Amino acid sequence: xxxxxxxxxxxxxxxxxxxxxxxxxxxxxxxxxxxxxxxxxxxxxxxxxxxxxxxxxxxxxxxxxxxxxxxxxxxxxxxxxxxxxxxxxxxxxxxxxxxxxxxxxxxxxxxxxxxxxxxxxxxxxxxxxxxxxxxxxxxxxxxxxxxxxxxxxxxxxxxxxxxxxxxxxxxxxxxxxxxxxxxxxxxxxxxxxxxxxxxxxxxxxxxxxxxxxxxxxxxxxxxxxxxxxxxxxxxxxxxxxxxxxxxxxxxxxxxx
Amino acid sequence: xxxxxxxxxxxxxxxxxxxxxxxxxxxxxxxxxxxxxxxxxxxxxxxxxxxxxxxxxxxxxxxxxxxxxxxxxxxxxxxxxxxxxxxxxxxxxxxxxxxx
Numbered sequence: 001x002x003x004x005x006x007x008x009x010x011x012x013x014x015x016x017x018x019x020x021x022x023x024x025x026x027x028x029x030x031x032x033x034x035x036x037x038x039x040x041x042x043x044x045x046x047x048x049x050x051x052x053x054x055x056x057x058x059x060x061x062x063x064x065x066x067x068x069x070x071x072x073x074x075x076x077x078x079x080x081x082x083x084x085x086x087x088x089x090x091x092x093x094x095x096x097x098x099x100x101x102x103x104x105x106x107x108x109x110x111x112x113x114x115x116x117x118x119x120x121x122x123x124x125x126x127x128x129x130x131x132x133x134x135x136x137x138x139x140x141x142x143x144x145x146x147x148x149x150x151x152x153x154x155x156x157x158x159x160x161x162x163x164x165x166x167x168x169x170x171x172x173x174x175x176x177x178x179x180x181x182x183x184x185x186x187x188x189x190x191x192x193x194x195x196x197x198x199x200x201x202x203x204x205x206x207x208x209x210x211x212x213x214x215x216x217x218x219x220x221x222x223x224x225x226x227x228x229x230x231x232x233x234x235x236x237x238x239x240x241x242x243x244x245x246x247x248x249x250x251x252x253x254x255x256x
Numbered sequence: 257x258x259x260x261x262x263x264x265x266x267x268x269x270x271x272x273x274x275x276x277x278x279x280x281x282x283x284x285x286x287x288x289x290x291x292x293x294x295x296x297x298x299x300x301x302x303x304x305x306x307x308x309x310x311x312x313x314x315x316x317x318x319x320x321x322x323x324x325x326x327x328x329x330x331x332x333x334x335x336x337x338x339x340x341x342x343x344x345x346x347x348x349x350x351x352x353x354x355x356x
Binding site: 113 | 328
């Protein structure tokens with residue numbers, strides 16, 4: 001197994017060697033009315049990457065490809081030095097946490113039952129950490145899933161996804177439709193988790209404020225293609241709003 | 257696979273109990289007369305199957321639940337295999353209740 005490293009200049013100007021956790025190369029997937037083509041990017045340890053793009057741009061498809069829910073037509077996904085498309089996906093998935101856009105799964109079941117079912121799949125499950133996050137998010141296990149609001153369901157999903165200590169956390173529009181207070185809670189937990197566990201986080205969102213708050217790097221995706229990749233600082237440092245930059249990229253692409 | 261089977265105990269316990277109860281009650285009613293014996297042999301496994309496997313399929317039908325399950329360290333094949341195993345178990349248990 002070969003693990004590659006990347007030298008990155010940190011915010012304080014120092015060069016820091018960071019392990020590449022995920023490397024996606026030329027990933028493509030064709031549907032009848034949509035083509036995701038040549039998606040390539042890398043994700044380093046302890047970094048938070050935000051994926052931004054309009055509806056139907058290919059954000060969820062990219063997430064599902066990385067997670068192995070759907071198979072790509074071409075390309076490869078290298079996780080911690082191994083090409084995961086040819087390996088046992090179970091061992092790979094054990095190291096990944098996922099919070100999907102729809103969180104009303106097993107709606108008639110109690111949270112404690114769902115938790116016990118979920119934890120049985122992960123050897124690295126940490127009950128203390130779960131209890132701590134649950135308390136921090138002010139959730140109780142006595143509720144049924146259908147009794148929770150959307151914000152609480154996202155919090156619970158996040159709680160599950162973090163408690164098995166994933167090395168890579170994938171979040172598909174976790175903060176859409178949530179009020180600013182809950183969004184801030186969730187972002188704070190994500191930031192702390194990435195910092196404390198040196199985990200990598202990749203999340204997609206339409207909400208550019210969230211990206212500005214926590215993302216180190218941004219991937220702009222449009223019509224199934226990555227149209228730009230850059231550090232968040234590059235934009236915020238120049239006072240360019242992320243949504244304005246995306247709009248300019250889309251307009252520029254359509255003109256050319 | 258073992259983990260997937262625990263799903264029935266953890267998330268579908270109530271329906272398993274109802275299923276067993278309905279099957280037992282039905283087998284008692286139909287055994288009043290010998291002529292209902294073939295009906296019991298057919299109905300007991302069907303009832304148990306409906307309460308256990310049918311209900312679980314209904315619970316797993318929404319997209320959110322399918323995404324949740326597929327994000328776990330399992331494959332689609334495991335999910336199908338688990339349903340087959342539980343289906344055969346329900347049929348065997350239903351027949352056993354009917355003839356006992």
